[in-house]
Amino acid sequence: MDTTVSPLAPKHYPKLPAIEGVRLAAAEAGIKYRGRKDLMVMVFDAGTAVAGVFTQSKCPSAPVEFCKENLTGGKARALVVNSGNANAFTGRRGREATAMTANAAAEALGATEKEIFLASTGVIGEPLDAGAFSQVLSNLASQARSDGWEDAARAIMTTDTYPKLATARVRLGEVEVAINGIAKGAGMIAPDMATMLSFVATDAPIAAPVLQDMLKKATAKTFNAVTVDSDTSTSDTLMLFATGKAATRGAPEIDNVRDSRLGPFRRALGGVLKDLALQVVRDGEGARKQVEVTVTGAKSPRSAKRIALSIANSPLVKTAVAGEDANWGRVVMAVGKAGEPADRDRLDIWFGDIRVAHAGERDHDYSEEAASTYMKHDEIAIRVDLGIGRGKATVWTCDLTKEYVAINGDYRS
Numbered sequence: 001m002d003t004t005v006s007p008l009a010p011k012h013y014p015k016l017p018a019i020e021g022v023r024l025a026a027a028e029a030g031i032k033y034r035g036r037k038d039l040m041v042m043v044f045d046a047g048t049a050v051a052g053v054f055t056q057s058k059c060p061s062a063p064v065e066f067c068k069e070n071l072t073g074g075k076a077r078a079l080v081v082n083s084g085n086a087n088a089f090t091g092r093r094g095r096e097a098t099a100m101t102a103n104a105a106a107e108a109l110g111a112t113e114k115e116i117f118l119a120s121t122g123v124i125g126e127p128l129d130a131g132a133f134s135q136v137l138s139n140l141a142s143q144a145r146s147d148g149w150e151d152a153a154r155a156i157m158t159t160d161t162y163p164k165l166a167t168a169r170v171r172l173g174e175v176e177v178a179i180n181g182i183a184k185g186a187g188m189i190a191p192d193m194a195t196m197l198s199f200v201a202t203d204a205p206i207a208a209p210v211l212q213d214m215l216k217k218a219t220a221k222t223f224n225a226v227t228v229d230s231d232t233s234t235s236d237t238l239m240l241f242a243t244g245k246a247a248t249r250g251a252p253e254i255d256n257v258r259d260s261r262l263g264p265f266r267r268a269l270g271g272v273l274k275d276l277a278l279q280v281v282r283d284g285e286g287a288r289k290q291v292e293v294t295v296t297g298a299k300s301p302r303s304a305k306r307i308a309l310s311i312a313n314s315p316l317v318k319t320a321v322a323g324e325d326a327n328w329g330r331v332v333m334a335v336g337k338a339g340e341p342a343d344r345d346r347l348d349i350w351f352g353d354i355r356v357a358h359a360g361e362r363d364h365d366y367s368e369e370a371a372s373t374y375m376k377h378d379e380i381a382i383r384v385d386l387g388i389g390r391g392k393a394t395v396w397t398c399d400l401t402k403e404y405v406a407i408n409g410d411y412r413s
Contacts, residue, residue, distance in 0.1 A: 008282035008290055008378060008398075009162040016149040016167045016180045021045035021243025022201045024148030025140040026155035029133035032084025032122060039133050040155040041140045042079040042199065043109065048243045050076040050117065051211035053219055055236035062087045062094035063118040064235060066102070070114050074208035076241055077111035079199060080118050080137065081156050083184070087120040087128040088234040097130035104134035108141040119197050119237045121184060122158050153182040156197055159407055160186045160283055166275035170268035173261050175251035177204040181272045185280035186228070196280055198223065198238045200272060204265060205244035207255040214257070214266055215240045222273035225305075225395045227312050228284040240269075281396045286403025289321055290396065294383045298391035303340040305393035310338035311382060318400035321380055326371035328356040335384060346387030351375065 022044060029039040052071050054064050080101055087094050102116040120128060153163035164183040169176055185196025206214075215238070223238060247253055252261055282290050293312045298304035311317055311334040320327040328349050335342055345360035352374045355363045374380075 005161045006283045006287060008287060010279070013150060013163065014165055014167050016165055017169075017178050018146035019178050019180055019201050019243065020203045020245035021048060022180075022241070023144035023146055024152045025144040026148065026151040027136050027140055029082065029136055031082055031128070031133065037151060037155040038083045039136060039140070040081045040152040041105070041137060041144060042152065042201070042241075043141055043144045044076050044078065044241055045243055045245070046077065048076045048241050049074060049206065049208040049211055050239060050241050051208055051215045052117075052237065052239040053216055054238075055232060055234060057232055057234050057236070059089060059234050061120060061235040062090060062098045063120045064237060066098040067117050067119070067237065067239070070117060073114045075115050076117055077109050077115040078105045078117070078141070079239065079241070080105050080116065081197065081199075082120050082122075082128070082133065083156050083158050084122040085120060085126055085128045086122045086124045086233075086235050088124045090125065090127050093127045097128040100130040100134050101137070104137045105141070108138040117239060119235065121156060121197055121235050124234060149180060149182060153184070156182070156184040158184065158186070159285055160184050162283060164276055164279040164283070166272045166279070168268040168272050170264045172204050172246065172254070172265055173250070173252040175246055175249050177202055177246045177251060177265070179268055179272050181276050183276040183280055186283045186285045196223070196233070196236060198273075198276055199241070200239070200269070201241045201243070203243050203246040205247040205251055205253040206242045206265075207253075210254055210257050210259075210262070211240050211242055214262070214269060218266070218270045218273050222270060222277045225393075226277045226281045227309060227395060227397045228281065228287075278396060281398050284398035284404075285407045286401040286405075287398035288401055289377075289399040290379045291318070291321055291398060292379070292381045292394060292396050294381070294392070294394045295386065296383070296392040297346075297386040297388060298393075299341045299389040300391040301393055302391070303389075304391040305395065307335055307338045307340050307342070307384070307386070308393050308395045310334045311384065312395050312397035315400055317382075318397065321375065322399035322401045324372065324375040326351055326356065326368065326375050331382060331384065332357070335386075341388060342386050343388050348385040348387065350381075350383040352377075352381050
């Protein structure tokens with residue numbers, strides 16, 4: 001695994017506070033990597049509510065299917081995640097591995113297998129030897145600590161160059177609650193929920209159906225608005241756990257999605273998810289630049305998002321950004337191929353604050369020097385106005401460099 005940290009990595013990692021009812025531990029199980037932790041367990045107190053959204057891939061991994069089935073129960077006692085092997089396209093042996101892992105975790109905690117959730121990330125098609133690490137789980141469960149967030153974030157990394165962590169504090173009623181989240185993802189990232197692995201926990205007393213509603217809505221403008229390479233993983237998983245422990249401090253128990261007291265919490269949750277999603281983009285394999293694509297004036301928000309993704313996923317646009325080339329013609333191409341309503345002669349395009357095209361032609365005040373200078377920035381904003389409606393959308397991506405090819409060419413080596 002490449003140990004070079006992305007130039008877009010955060011200068012400092014946030015220190016995540018303890019969340020009552022959550023403990024974490026990580027271990028070196030030798031699944032693929034040597035000399036690093038690759039197995040993580042998150043342990044929850046009894047009564048913890050859970051919500052989740054998963055890949056829409058028609059070839060999902062065994063853990064994704066396992067989680068979807070258990071999610072109907074609405075309660076969680078543990079999450080077990082391994083890196084280095086996706087346990088995807090592994091047939092009967094894959095299902096046996098999930099059953100063995102869940103059984104080991106349930107026995108270690110005195111829980112039922114219906115309260116265990118699993119995720120795996122790494123190579124597709126290789127059988128996962130759960131027996132090699134199931135014995136580790138009992139020790140991990142007993143070693144779990146409330147301050148193990150960064151260790152857990154590092155244990156779930158594959159081609160990531162840095163751990164991804166985010167946190168927020170917000171009031172629920174008159175009581176402060178915390179939200180912590182970790183994520184992994186660098187390649188095979190495209191909106192189709194969830195685009196990677198991410199796990200978020202809070203001590204807020206919120207019922208599972210309300211968590212599910214909030215998570216699904218928050219995902220649309222965060223994890224489902226980022227793309228690295230247009231490829232959706234077999235293993236994409238985003239889960240939200242609520243221990244409810246803040247109720248002992250007077251936090252109100254929320255069981256209605258329309259409860260007005262949820263407003264600040266919704267915004268804080270959205271902020272944590274957006275923070276994690278952008279960290280995934282900034283760690284795109286070989287990435288050197290973050291790119292924000294905004295489309296306005298479309299026929300509908302849905303149409304705007306499709307056009308924005310057409311631009312963000314275009315290899316020609318992404319390589320132009322990598323080469324610091326203000327080639328707005330490639331943006332025109334990506335708008336035209338999206339299959340959405342557009343009027344060439346109303347099209348305006350900006351790179352940052354520089355309008356490079358107006359009303360279907362190059363802007364009369366266009367300066368190649370100014371545009372080229374702007375393209376040297378680490379963060380690039382591309383804006384397109386279609387001039388035919390009120391629909392708008394923003395998505396985030398990164399540039400496409402030679403390193404992306406090198407990383408993925410060597411991934412199974």
